[in-house]
Amino acid sequence: MLCLRDVYVWEFPVRLTHWVNVICLITLSFTGYYIGNPYIHNVHPFFYGVLKDQWVMGWMRLIHFSVAYVFAMSVLLRIYWGFAGNRHARWSAMIPTTKERRRTLLHDIRFYLLMEPAPAVSIGHSPTAGLAYLLLFLGYLVSILTGFALLSQSHGGAFWYAAGGWILPSFPVQWVRLVHHVMMWFLIVFPIVHLYVGWTTDLVEENCVMSSIFSGRKTCGDE
Amino acid sequence: MASDTLFDALIEHDISRRDFIKFCTAMAAALGLSAGTVPRIAHALQTKKKPILLWLEMQSCTGDTEALLRATKPTAAELVLDVLSLDYSETIMAAAGHQAEKLLADLVKNHKGAYFAAVEGSIPVKDGGIHCCIGGRSGLEIAREVCGNALATFAMGTCACFGGIPHASPNPTGAVGVKEAFPNATVLNLAGCPVNAENITAAIVHYLTFGSLPAVDAFGRPLFAFGKRIHDNCERRAHFDAGQYTRQWGDDGHRRGWCMYYMGCKGPQAYQNCPTVRYNGGTSWPVGSGHGCVACAAPNFWDEMTPFYRRLPQPFGITVETTADKVGLTVTAVTLGGILLHAIARMVKHHTRPKGEAAQGAKPQEKTEWKGPSWHE
């Protein structure tokens, strides 16, 4: 049988950025959706007197922009850690560069299509998970870039131009807005899949992946 | 048009010096200059010869001419007309037919490189430009001659700047703006639908005072008029920040003059000085009269800022009622449903699997024995 071993997999910056991103994405989706479609009708009797004249959009925007900076910095930190962290945090864990990882990727896809009874065992990210997170980070970057492009509309100057304003002369601003909005839905769907896959992996591999994002430790079979 | 300088024209029109200085101050303000430049502007307008302006009509609705003719208060209207020595304009000149054509040819020949051209409307370039012909010649040909020999060309209105409404998809005539038709010409894009007469006047006053055209943004529009966002100067902005929106045309919020963001106002992505300068002599402007901004001074506004009454564009024009949120919600629901089915399928598969079958893990096959999901144990 397995000889179980406790392995320190997720370093502190990985866990930190993970949870900062979770909180940021929830806040950003909530406030961002209001900015795109102000759903709180403050003439509604329910809100009347509570939210009337309460600077609702102002607060939403203030929170959205402030949290967006935290999120951007968190993503920046994680990108840096992709170069500085341990082998499970590195970008090489995201991109299936070796033949071995590509083979495992195919096996995992077959597992998710219910054609294999068990996934391949990986200590850090499986190649499939790595690819998914690469996609997620591309999504983050698109969101951040389009976000700064939209922010540059109210902030003139070279800094804001460099941060994202340069996009606007080349792309219609309404499409930039739509992309920023649609990314929200991507970032809602992703965690759902992420949770399901994490949960099943935990069950199948019994590797405590679900608690590893709190503790950083996974239980692995001895290699 | 006997007078040579603007000031002569003012004397002729019995306009007081006080009104003249007021006009110069208004121009300095419109150009975003300090009060210290007012004497300089006044001096330039008194001494410089009025520039000759040749006004060409291309594919347009003549809205810009109308805007110019209806410029501001009675005295200022005369000022605007008199700042420009409008020597050729198909809409308002007396000459017609061959007489008019000859006039245009003479003006271009005699004042080569010394006159301003104004183009109103887009220039069709498809099929050799045959979709807009004047006197047997294509608009493209006429404009090339007039703009090519001009000191500078003012593109009047969004059609002349970026192609405007004739340029909107599917653009059957291949309509383009002046700069796109003649990339080598010196063009100042006075966008807007219609262009604001105050901005025309200010641009010309800038030229008379400083001998150069004003600084422009990435779209060739003068910064003094297009440097600020509508939304940042809008009188309804306080309602925006408070979350007080018009939710339906004519509802309570609309009647109270609340923000029209919810109804698709494009003020947050439009740049112009409408909120401060306003139209028709400061009477009003679209948002002031209860309609959202449609970003009429933006390139391709007809294609890119539509639908005018919604925040977001319709993705790929699927159906009128499909919004990004409906698509997003559907994808979320499908994902959740997919996960449920996947989980059920896994359980079924697990139960129908022959007992004792070893796991087929890719790597450490001998070591990893799949014991089935732990919820069965």
Ligand code: SF4
């Ligand atoms: S009416 Fe339009 S421009 Fe004015 S505050 Fe509202 S969204 Fe902005």
